Amino acid sequence: MIIYHPILGPRDAQEFVYLGDAGLIDRPDGMTAGVKAFHDYLYNRDNPAGEHRELWYHEQGDRSWLVVTRDTVTHEITKVELARDVARARGRAK
Amino acid sequence: MTQSHRIVGGQIDRTKTLSFTFDGLPYQGHPGDTLASALLANGVRLMGRSFKYHRPRGPISSGSEEPNALVELRSGGRQEPNTRATVAELYDGLTANSQNRWPSLRFDAMGINDKLSTFFAAGFYYKTFMWPKSFWEKLYEPIIRRAAGLGSVTREEDPDDYDKGFLHCDLLVIGAGPTGLMAALTAGRAGKRVILTDEDFRMGGRLNAETFAVGDAPGADWAAATVAELLVGAFDHGIYSAVERVSDHLPTPAAGKPRQILWRLYTGKAILAGGATERPIAFENNDRPGIMIAGALRAYANRWGVKVGERVAVFTNNDDGLRTAKDLQAKGVDVVAVIDSRQGGDLLPGIRHLQGAEVIDTAGKLGLTSITIRHANGRSETVAVDALGVSGGWNPNVNIHSHHRSRPVYDASIAAFVPGQDGPPGLLVAGAAAGQMSTHDALKTGRDAALAALDLGTAPDLPQAEGAPIRITPLWHVAHGKGRAWIDQQNDVTVKDVKLAKQENFTSVEHLKRYTTLGMATDQGKTGNVIGLAIMAELTGRSIPETGTTIYRPPYTPVALGALAGRSRGTEFKPFRLTPSHQWAKEQGAVFVEVGNWLRTQWVPKAGETEWRQSVDREVLATRKSVGICDVTTLGKIDIQGTDAGAFLDRVYANTFSTLAVGKCRYGLMLREDGIVFDDGTTARMGENEYVMTTTTANAVTVFRHLEFCRQCLWPEMDVQLISTTEAWAQFSVAGPNARNLLAKIVDQDISDTAFPYMGAGNITVGGGLRARLFRISFSGELAYEIAVPTRYGDALLREMLAKGAEFDPIIYGTEALGVMRIEKGHVAGGELNGQSTALNMGLGKMVSKKKDSIGMVLSQREGLTDENGYRLVGVKPVDLHAKLTAGSHFLEKGAAPVAANDVGWLTSKVYSPHLGCDIALGYLKAGDKKIGQRMRIVNLLAGLDTEVEIISPHMFDPEGERLRG
Incomplete structure (x- = not known):
């Protein structure tokens, strides 16, 4: 596969490490959320046959975490964003 | 022997003669021959024995679809089993042997299988060799494997090199027959970068095998020979792989040349012009x-x-x-x-x-x-x-178009499957592979595909060529008699086997394949599959489209494992890393051990030491007596800077770091989000906004990745920057009662206990000005420091410490002595940090602060992880001090039967302690903290051990820690 890195352009998927569902960005606050919320956050994921937003890490590159929108059936990649931008857009700060 | 069957013509160079042997007999052929064509020219038709019935077989084809003529090519380390004689290019000195026969090809004792064929029908093995169950692995399978089989694998190492390479192009053309050549010509004349691949060593495809003309020239002359590559498969996003057979036509590769290259081809567009295979x-x-x-x-x-x-x-x-x-x-x-x-x-x-x-x-x-x-x-x-x-009839070679699961569709006009609609994006199909069987149609669709793929305006003229239509009336098998009619000659699958599969209700093509083995092995059913499924369609009354094909997967033709491995073998299997003290250690004859990618010193034998324990015991005793030095460069080091660095560390460590004073360090425990311990190490505060974290050797990469995830994805507004400095600093542990005395001779600053107290950290200089870092931390339990200098000074620092500190008899200790000392002190490492254990299990439960949010804090409080009678880290020593312990042994109460239900824990790490004079171990024991002082058994059924032990505190040496504060 080839991932179009927002900064570095087309890069071979071999340079990346895969993590999983981009929902991992939405970590609950440990001081207010309980075990149930963290359990859902960590273990309950959708497993779609189709569009999937997922985290990839450019380990053999610039160390950016990316959110890649990929079709799990065809492997077509329709969008690649910096995970930091996605996190900010979802209201994450400090 | 004479070439009795040679006739006029052909694309062979009759001016040169090549000598070769088959089953030890000498023959001759010409450049341009394959092994099969040369043998046939010599009147040799018998080239193999079949897989199951050991029937005499000769080639049925002249290409890669060949099921029968499989030979062992070359000898020694270069021996290559299951080579299709029909594609092996002849060279002078070639040696080949037939396979799956004994004692000889003409008389094969296993030919008896043919007489017993009634017993060997499809499903025979599954039905016959089921009982008793244990017999399968030990008795039945080895016998069956000996009787039914392909070639044998050499036990010698392949002396040749295999390479990997990467190529980019605008258009990849797969197949260099008339279609592919016309497509490549069209794109090439438009100035596009084209890669043309073909499995044959001569470009031209069927043009080489036909008599008709393209334009004014014979077809074979129109096609010019260039390179031989075989396309292996289609992968995602325009990536294809191909093997270039660089040296397979030579007895040995030329100096510096690989035998084969596995190419990874990146292309915007591709045209499949793979032709068709006759059935x-x-x-x-x-x-x-x-x-x-x-x-x-x-x-x-x-x-x-x-x-x-x-x-x-x-x-x-x-x-x-x-x-x-x-x-x-x-x-x-x-x-x-x-x-x-x-x-x-x-x-x-x-x-x-x-x-x-x-x-x-x-x-x-x-x-x-x-x-x-x-x-x-x-x-x-x-x-x-x-x-x-x-x-x-002819089957279009749809395989590569179907590597993304596209299903081919049946075209009744040519009685064959043609590519479906949903193939790999960017891949067009043309010529016979698309069911366009005439040469004219091949040229035209090849040209048109190139025009369409690259959006070109101008097209070269099409040469004149034959355009005869296919006239076919399907006939899959001849209904007659009770004998066997072969469909898949490689796997000895006959029409009868398909009937049996139908009778037993294995009617789906995928079941048919698994039940009868139709279409398996090296030829993947290129000649037999469609016949098999057509017969199944006939038997079930379904149409051929309803019956369908099995899934096509890469590789298209067999690929040598060497090509897939490339250079990744032997010491080049993966990169390995050397520590700054490697050269010194090598000079001393040190024994090394692989730790991740690193080679670390395991121990350094001295003259007269014949057994490893002598060296390790000496290193431990000398360190605890005076001073020992250990290279700890391999530990991960991460510089963490920014105004939020402290707050960031509070989030990623279970304990608190923002309160750490500048110039001090602290042991940190890092959890995974699921509450399990991820890693540990000491982190020092070098400045107000500057920390240096150390990780375990094994987790250096994954911790860094995790920290970047936390920084970028969880808290993107934190002012914190990370950089790995593992390679930048050479770091040595200096431990023992004389550690300070030794370092005082090296370090430029005052490092007395007052100036540099326990858990102190700071920037210093050594040897009169070289920048360095000093940390007063101890893994061994001794008065100990870790001293770091820029990596290139590591070797010099080590030699300087040994020279300047000679009066203290310093020794270098390796990972074994390191392990002994940390186990004596009850420090956790690999065996305890096993990815299943919590801080509570390790006796470190109080380190997990509930006053702040940190990764893993919430889920570490889950019910299942907070059982007060759960596993706890304990120390263990045998009651009989001469008894041996083994890591991996399980704890049992005295008198309990050695069954899983009575298992209450296990030993994680074990060493011999020269101080305690016996084996000692760490282990996880249920409610272990309440069992200190009690006696248990440790049982290891594999090693036959059942030993009475005493449960003790994991802090087995200097439990009060007086030595390290000295």
Whole structure:
């Protein structure tokens, strides 16, 4: 596969490490959320046959975490964003 | 031997003669020959024995679809089993041997299997060798594997190199027949970067095997030979892989050249011009040497100047079979009869053309001697022939188009499957691979595909070429008699086996494949699959489209494991890293151990030490007595800077770091989000906004990745920057009562206990100005420091410490002594940090602060992880001090039966402690913290151990920690 890195352009998927569902960005606050919320956050994921937003890490590159929108059936990649931008857009700060 | 079957013409260089051997006998051929064509030229038809029945077999094809003529090529380390003689390019000195026969190819003792064929039908193994269960692995399978099989693997190392390479292009053309050449020509003339691949060593595809012209020139001349590559498969996003056979046509690769290169091809567009493969027709005893697909007879005559037999017949259901008969006759071969299953149409002039007839049986023990024909009127006739060409039609080579699971669709007009709609994006199909069977259509669709793929405006003119339509009336198998009619010759699958599969309700093609093995092994059913599924369709009353094909997967043809491995073998299997003290350690004859990618010193033997324990015990005792030095460069080091660095560390560590004073360090425990311990290490605060974290050697990369995830994805507004400095600093642990005395001779600053107290950290200089870092931390339990200098000074620092500190008799200790000392102190490491254990299990539960949010804090409080009677880290020593312990042994109460239900824990790490004079161990024991002082057993059924032990505190040496604060 080839991932179009927002900064570095087309890069071979071999340079990346895969993590999983981009929902991992939405970590609950440990001081207010309980075990149930963290359990859902960590273990309950959708497993779609189709569009999937997922985290990839450019380990053999610039160390950016990316959110890649990929079709799990065809492997077509329709969008690649910096995970930091996605996190900010979802209201994450400090 | 003479080349008795050589006829005129062909694309071989008759001015040169190549010598080769097959099964030890010498033969001759010419450049341009394959091993198969050269053997056939010498009158050799018998080239192998079949997989199951050990039937005598010869080649049925002239290409990569070959199921029968598999040989062991070359010898020694270069021996290559299961090589198709039909694609192996002949070279001078080639040696090949037949396989799956004993004692010889002509007399094979296992031929008895053929007589017992009733017992060897599909499903035989599954039904027969089921009981008793334990017999399968030990008895049945080895016997079956010996009796049924392909070639043997050499036990020697392959002496040749294999490389990997990467190429980029605008257009990848797969197949260099008329379609592919026209596509490449079209794109190339438009200035595009084109990669043309073909599995043959001569470009041109079928043009090399035909007599007709392209434009004014013979087809073969129109195609020029260039490179030989075989395309392996289509992957995602325009990535394809291909193997270039750089040196397979040579006895040994030229100096510095690899045998093969595995190319990864990146392309915007690709055109599949893979042509088509002729399929046979199944009839009784259709597997004798001398019986081939008709196009192969034609190819051997036209391309290689070889007649397969003296008296030849052709059995066909389509016009292409007639072309074979005409070409052979034109070459002067005696064509005895053409058996045409169709009725009507023009009769071939000057040839005995029998319409509405079928071949129903054959004879000939080691090669064809006669065929039996059933005429249209039902009369039978036996005709003496020594070669028979069979044409059941042509299957487009759709494989690569289907590597993304696209299902091919059935085209009744050519009685074959053509590519479906949903192939890999950017891949167009043209020519015979798309069902366009004539040369004219091949050229036209090849050109048009290139125009469409690259959006080109101008097209080269098409040369004139034949445009004859396919006329075919499907005939899959001849219904006659009770004998066996082969579909898949490689796996010995017959029409009967398909009937049996149907009878047992394995009617889906995927089940048919698994039940009968149809289409497995090296040829992947290129000649047999469609016949098999068509017969299944006939038996079940379903149509061929309803029956469908199995899934196609890469590789298209077999790939040597060497090509997939490339340079990644032996010491180059993965990169390895050397510590700054490696050169010194090597000079001392140190023993090294792989730790991740690192080679670390395991111990450093001294003269007279014959056993590793002598060295390790000495290193431990010397360190605890005076001073020892250990290279700890391999630990991960991460510089963490920014105004939020402290707050960031509070989030990623279970304990608190923002409160750490500048110039101090602290042990940190890092959890995964699921509450399990991830890693540990000390982190020092070097400045207000600057920390240096250390990680374990094993987790250096994954911790860094995790920290970047936390920084970028969880808290993107934190002002914190990370950089790995593992490689930047050479770091040594200096431990023992004389550690400070030794370092005082090196370090420029005052490092007295007051100036540099326990858990102190700071920037210093050594040797009169070299920048360095000092940390007063201890893994060994001794008064200890870790000193770091820029990596390139590591070797010099080590030598300087040994020289300046000579009066203290410093020793270098390795990972074994390190392990002994940390276990004596009850520090956790690999065996305890096993990815399943919590801080509570390790006796570190209080380190997890609930006053702040940190990764893993919430889930570490889960019910299942907070059981007060759960596993706890304990120390263990045997009651009988001479008894041995082994890591991995399990805890049992005294008197409990050694069964899993009574298992209450296990030993994680074990060493011999020279201070305590016995084996000691760490382990996880249920409610272990309440069992200190009690006696238990440790049981290891594998090692036959059942030993009484005492449960003790994990802090087995200097439990009060007086030494390290000294």
